[in-house]
Structures are given as structure tokens and as C-alpha cells.
Amino acid sequence: MKFSAFFLGVLGSLVFLCAGAPGMILSSPLDYQVFQRSNQSSGTLIIRGQLSKPAVELTKVQVKFGRPQQEQDDVGISTLGVIQKGKSRFSFKSRHLAGGWHRLEVRAVAGEKIVGKAVVEHVGIGEVFVIAGQSNSANHGEEKQKINIRKVSNFDGKVWRIADDPQPGASGQGGSFIPPFANELVRAFNVPVGIISTGVGATSVREWLPKGERFPNPPTIINKVVSHPEGGWMSKGDIYRNLISRVKSLGRYGFRAVLWHQGESDANQKDESRTLSSKLYQQYLGKLIKATRKDLNWECPWVVAQASYHTPDDPGSEDIRAAQKALWESGLALEGPDTDSLTGENRDDNGKGVHFSG
Numbered sequence: 282m283k284f285s286a287f288f289l290g291v292l293g294s295l296v297f298l299c300a301g302a303p304g305m306i307l308s309s310p311l312d313y314q315v316f317q318r319s320n321q322s323s324g325t326l327i328i329r330g331q332l333s334k335p336a337v338e339l340t341k342v343q344v345k346f347g348r349p350q351q352e353q354d355d356v357g358i359s360t361l362g363v364i365q366k367g368k369s370r371f372s373f374k375s376r377h378l379a380g381g382w383h384r385l386e387v388r389a390v391a392g393e394k395i396v397g398k399a400v401v402e403h404v405g406i407g408e409v410f411v412i413a414g415q416s417n418s419a420n421h422g423e424e425k426q427k428i429n430i431r432k433v434s435n436f437d438g439k440v441w442r443i444a445d446d447p448q449p450g451a452s453g454q455g456g457s458f459i460p461p462f463a464n465e466l467v468r469a470f471n472v473p474v475g476i477i478s479t480g481v482g483a484t485s486v487r488e489w490l491p492k493g494e495r496f497p498n499p500p501t502i503i504n505k506v507v508s509h510p511e512g513g514w515m516s517k518g519d520i521y522r523n524l525i526s527r528v529k530s531l532g533r534y535g536f537r538a539v540l541w542h543q544g545e546s547d548a549n550q551k552d553e554s555r556t557l558s559s560k561l562y563q564q565y566l567g568k569l570i571k572a573t574r575k576d577l578n579w580e581c582p583w584v585v586a587q588a589s590y591h592t593p594d595d596p597g598s599e600d601i602r603a604a605q606k607a608l609w610e611s612g613l614a615l616e617g618p619d620t621d622s623l624t625g626e627n628r629d630d631n632g633k634g635v636h637f638s639g
Contacts, residue, residue: 305332305398307387307399308331309330310328310385311401311441314441314475317406318472327373328342328372336365341390342360342361342388342390343388346383347386359375361373377406381473383403405475407432409474409476409536411536411540414484417457418480419452423638426458430464433463435448435476437449437478438526438530446460452482483546484502487565488516489520492517492522498513498554501551529577533579537582538583539581544562548591562600563607567613570608587605587606589602592634592635597621
């Protein structure tokens, strides 16, 4: 009974303290979030959140930047805008320098009183990339990789974290090219790098299409497609919806490019009816690219790799490679790496496999 009384007393004190000290919750930025820079030296942050209680009078929203884990004095505070009486939500833009991680402090000030405050220890402006495709974009590599320059983070749709493998948001639990790729970007540009991984192992380009897009023959694995009542097959659209929802949260112009690595599951399938021709692969990937640009309302760049390798006995498909090249030549996509050339020790299982080795 004594313990219960003590516990209730402490709980009551906590409730009183919370009720008497209105707070602030930020939905943007989140800790370790990276915003796409708009030029070499700076970019725009979205600062969005709400007070725990509606404002009782006109309330200014102020922002201050500093170094992570170091509280600063009040020099450098700027006012972003105001919250009207009776309102609690706010959303403002703030330009800031690129470079490393920055500490962000947001205050809500009514008169001379701070009525809400939130701190984010790591906010970056740099380069943001969306990774899409099948297994070699999706944590199916032979060895897990690590970030060796702690300026790279990954967003899984809810939280940002340092981007060691496996990359959250993609299908596998192994390694990826992403940490070495991002490490090199940090070395080259000295800015944070943000990654959004959406890859799904063993997928055909057909499975990435928006819901209802039709095609005559199904991919080899059919759990993400359904037969069409009038004949043929169509995409369920689940992968596409996930891609769009993850990317929309970044905002318009919120990333540098989509990096597409896929083609193996459309090339040289054992059942020839499941193999895509060059014409159809180009058509379907073109549809996917155009659909994303329409739904995101901007001409987001796509970088398409040449990827069709299976094994040393099946080192690639000229049809799929031709389709990928045709997308570059049409201007719909930018030229990516030729990963079919990565053979021997660059593949798992002592060079016998389809996935990348460490």
C-alpha cells in the first residue's frame, strides 16, 4: 500500500508538470534526417510540428542552429513565423548551410515566455538517393557493409538511422552496395547522405508497375500480380504504393535521383514465356518512371543500371541490356553502371552466384 501511494504521488506530480509546461512535438526534421541540398552550399529544411496545447496568444516560432550535443547561447536565433491564437500546428521553411550534422533547436515564444521547445541533435543538408529494384539493391549481398564516415543515414518510412547494413526498408537481411557508395559520396562532397531503400528481391519490372497495369505474361513469381478478368495479368500495385509513399514524405525535389538496379528477373527465365522482350522491358520501365513523375509532380531523375547477370554460364541478356540503354538514349533515364561486368570475385559463392560479394 505504501509503495502504491508513493507511485501514485510521483505519477500525479508528473501529470502536473506536463500539464503546467506545454511542450512541442516536431514531425520534421527527425533525428539524423537529411534534406536534399539545392546548391553546393545550402538547402531548405522543412520545420513542422505542433504545440501540445493551442496557443493562447500570438506565438512566434524561432529556430537556432549549432553543433550536435552542444548547447549554444541565444546568439543566432531567428524567427520563422507565427502561430495564431487558438492554433497549434506550424510548418515553415528555413535555409541553412550544407556540410555536416547540425543541432536544431525550435522554440515557441509567447510574449517573453517560451511555451514550447524541441531539439534535434542531428540534421543534415546534403545528397539524398532513392534505391529501387531487385536483390542487388535490396540487402541480398554476401557481406554486410558499414558506414565508416558517420554522415550517412537511412529512412525506413518512420525513423532515420545510421545506414549500416542491412538497409531498413528493403527486403533482405544481408549486405548492399549502399555503405561503400555513400562513403565515397561523403568523401567527394563532404556533406551528409540520405538513403531511402525500397528494393524487393526477385522482382520483375512488372511487379513495380502501378495497380492495374496490364501485361500478357506473368513474372516467374506471381504473388505480387493477379490475373485480369479479360485475359492477361496485372500488377497489384503494392510495391509501387510503397515507393511513392516513402518518397512523397521527402517533399517535392526532396532527393537527387532514383537509382534503379533490376533486370535479372526479366532476363533469360527458365520458362521462356516469363522472359521479357527488349521492347516490353523498355515500355514497362518507361511507364514506371513516368508514373512516379506524375504522382510526385516533378521530373525526378532516374539512373538506370545495366543489370541482367545470373551466373558465369548466363552472364547477361542482350535484350534487357538493349532496353536499359534505349531508356538512356531516349532521355527518359540517365546512364547507370554496367554491373553485368562485375564477375568472378565480385559475385557471391566464390563467383558462382548472382549477388554481389563484399
